[in-house]
């Protein structure tokens with residue numbers, strides 16, 4: 432089923448959306464991605480976490496945030512007292528965009544057209560799950576959800592006005608923690624990430 436046949440006024444289930452997204456060709460990333468990596472989690476989830484796009488491991492496994500960035504995310508959620516099994520985890524773009532360098536597949540940032548092509552899936556996921564708290568992980572997701580002028584560095588951890596959910600906020604992408612050069616910087620970046628997620632935990636209890 433094509434995207435435009437799916438997004439009528441009737442509520443769709445996540446299962447229906449996931450099945451339809453398997454064959455998505457709304458942009459060209461399906462040609463090089465192994466598979467569509469759709470969101471994962473309960474329809475009744477109170478929190479939706481949105482990343483940028485699947486990474487190498489996610490592309491191969493077909494599940495979001497199961498690679499190194501996913502391990503950082505899990506660690507942060509646990510430290511903030513949020514049970515990942517109660518969250519719905521997804522991405523702004525659902526195919527892995529990469530460039531080959533030797534045997535490695537190097538992550539490439541999705542462009543505006545790819546983000547726009549994938550946006551109906553994210554909107555449909557949000558319409559079904561209707562989370563209490565929506566969290567953008569990193570600048571790509573934050574700008575896709577909150578506008579191009581949004582600056583994660585300045586506005587992280589603070590709920591912002593949005594029609595997307597009762598509470599919407601952004602924090603850094605977990606992979607930015609992995610990219611820190613020293614152990615001390617990694618520890619500090621992780622502490623800041625956990626502090627943002629503690630805001631999320633508080634909003635969940637509000």
Ligand code: URA
Nearest residue numbers: 482483484486495496
């Ligand atoms: N990075 C993301 O943004 N999403 C994933 O699923 C994995 C890595």
